[in-house]
Amino acid sequence: MWRVGTVVALRDETATARTIAFEVQDWPGHLAGQHVDVRLTSPDGYSAVRSYSIAAAPNSERRVEITVERLPDGEVSPYLTRQVAVGDRLELRGPLGGWFVWRPEQSEPIQLVAGGSGIVPLMAMIRSYRTTRGATAFRLLYSVREPGAVYYRGELDAPASEVSAPKVTYAFTRAAPKGWPGRLGRIDAALVARTTWPSKLVPTCYVCGPTSFVESAAGLLVAAGNSPERIRTERFGPTGERQ
Amino acid sequence: MSKDDHLDGNAAAGPLSTIFAVDVTAAECQCAHCGAIDRFARTRLYMMGPGVVARCAVCEQVLLRLVRAGRRLLLEARGLTYLSLDTSQVQEPGS
Numbered sequence: 001m002w003r004v005g006t007v008v009a010l011r012d013e014t015a016t017a018r019t020i021a022f023e024v025q026d027w028p029g030h031l032a033g034q035h036v037d038v039r040l041t042s043p044d045g046y047s048a049v050r051s052y053s054i055a056a057a058p059n060s061e062r063r064v065e066i067t068v069e070r071l072p073d074g075e076v077s078p079y080l081t082r083q084v085a086v087g088d089r090l091e092l093r094g095p096l097g098g099w100f101v102w103r104p105e106q107s108e109p110i111q112l113v114a115g116g117s118g119i120v121p122l123m124a125m126i127r128s129y130r131t132t133r134g135a136t137a138f139r140l141l142y143s144v145r146e147p148g149a150v151y152y153r154g155e156l157d158a159p160a161s162e163v164s165a166p167k168v169t170y171a172f173t174r175a176a177p178k179g180w181p182g183r184l185g186r187i188d189a190a191l192v193a194r195t196t197w198p199s200k201l202v203p204t205c206y207v208c209g210p211t212s213f214v215e216s217a218a219g220l221l222v223a224a225g226n227s228p229e230r231i232r233t234e235r236f237g238p239t240g241e242r243q
Numbered sequence: 244m245s246k247d248d249h250l251d252g253n254a255a256a257g258p259l260s261t262i263f264a265v266d267v268t269a270a271e272c273q274c275a276h277c278g279a280i281d282r283f284a285r286t287r288l289y290m291m292g293p294g295v296v297a298r299c300a301v302c303e304q305v306l307l308r309l310v311r312a313g314r315r316l317l318l319e320a321r322g323l324t325y326l327s328l329d330t331s332q333v334q335e336p337g338s
Contacts, residue, residue, distance in 0.1 A: 001260070028334065037257040051257060096256035098269030098332060099284030211249065232284075235250045 002039060003027065005064060005092040007084055013151045017117065018081040019055060019067045024092055027062035030054055032128035033101035033121045033206065033234075036064060036094035040076055050076045053120040053208070053234075054095065055152075057127035064092065067151060069117045100206065100234045104132040108204055109197045112140040112166070113187070113217045115209020119144075119151050121234060122208055126155075130164045138166035139197055143187050143213065146175035169195040192220045199225030204232070211235040252286035255295050258309050262318055265333045273324040276304035283326065 005022030012018050034054055041047040056065035070081040084090070102110065102125040110129075112122040119142060129138055144150050156168050171187045172180065197203035205226055207217045214235045221231055256268045268284040279301040286297040286306055294310030299322070306322040 031334070035253075035256070049257070051254060093257055093260065095334065096260060096266070097253045097284070098256075098266040098334065099282055100251075100253050233251055234253050 002091045002093050005090050007086050007088045007090070008063070010084070010086060013067055014149055016070045016081070016149075017067055017151060018070070019065055020080060020084060021056070021063060021065045022090070022092065024062050024064050027064060028095070029060070030058055030064070030095035031098070031101040031103060032058060032124040034095040034097050034124075035121065036066065036092045036096060038066070038076070038080070039091040039093065040079065041091070048076050049093075051096070053124070055120045055123050055127075057124055057131050064094075067117070067120050100208075100232050102128060102204075102206065104128065106204065107136050109201050110136055110138045111197045111203040111205040111221070112138060113196075113205065113207040113209075113221070114140065114142045114144075115213030115217065116144060116149070117151070118207075118209030118213070118234070118236065120208075122206060123152050123155075125206065126166050129166070133164050138164075139195070139203075140166045140168045141171065141187060141191070141195055141217075142168060143171040143173060143209070143217075145173055147172065147177045167195075187217055187220065189220055189223060192224050196221070196224065199227075202227075202230065204230050206232050206234075208234040209236060248291065249287040249289055249298075252282070252284045252288050252297055254288050254290065255283075255297060255309070258295050261316060262309075265328070267326055267328065269329070269332065271327040272306065274299040274302060274304065274306060275322050275324045277302035278324075 003024050005024040008023050009021040035051050037049050037051050039047055039049045052066035054064055055067050056063055068077050068080045071077045114122050158165050172184055173186055176184055205221050207214050214233045218231050218233055222228055252268050259267055270283050272283045273280045279299055285300055287300055289296040297307045299306055304322055308319045310317045
């Protein structure tokens, strides 16, 4: 069922990523981790559909936010990140997906692992956790190319003294901030062992990113003793646009 | 098939919503070929072709195909023995 979303705000997250906030007519509400399909139709009737994770926490204001990474050869993302303006109306289908979700009643420790723009649905979980002050604790391991590519930096770097702040660990793969104490590189077994929840605490793990990243990260979590049953994954396609 | 060309069953939620009234990606399903039971969201999903193909994560046989041809939408699911939904976790559409 397609609904009409009116763009109510735009916010740049990085030089290439923009958050688009919609108010969606008759939106039934969503769960953290769900996604929407966005359909663009040209005057000649040609239409393109892409899936985007919802970044906003569940809310009662019918507000849906997506963060779109501009892909140089993308068919849809250049339009969404450059052309769309406040007041525009787009077609949205959702909320979609009932498996890759976090619900406030979950009481086990939560381990989030993001690769690049895979942070988006995990951010909805962090925001939902902050809103509801759930009875658990979140950890995030965020693999990202360079400091300038980090989404939601201000929110993620909120003071650790805040009760519901997740413990965030970055893995910079190409360039790190000045004075960065860690080493440059992909997530490996040592980083997983040092920064993720011990498997004996039986955390639920949510892993989101490009397919090769998810394969690798989920494999490391299993090697660290986590049961595959406790790992939920969401892969992005080779283009970063999921369809 | 390489490891890198598939998504998770999650990603079929949009296309499947054109046929099913509630989300079925969170449903448990059984593979008719090898008997494996898992969430549909954990199947291997291929979306590069003219439609959607879900394969068993264990034996890689086809569970379900959803293909659009012009104005016709075809769902073929003989690779699935059943879908089992937890109704307490189902979101009502449009409510």
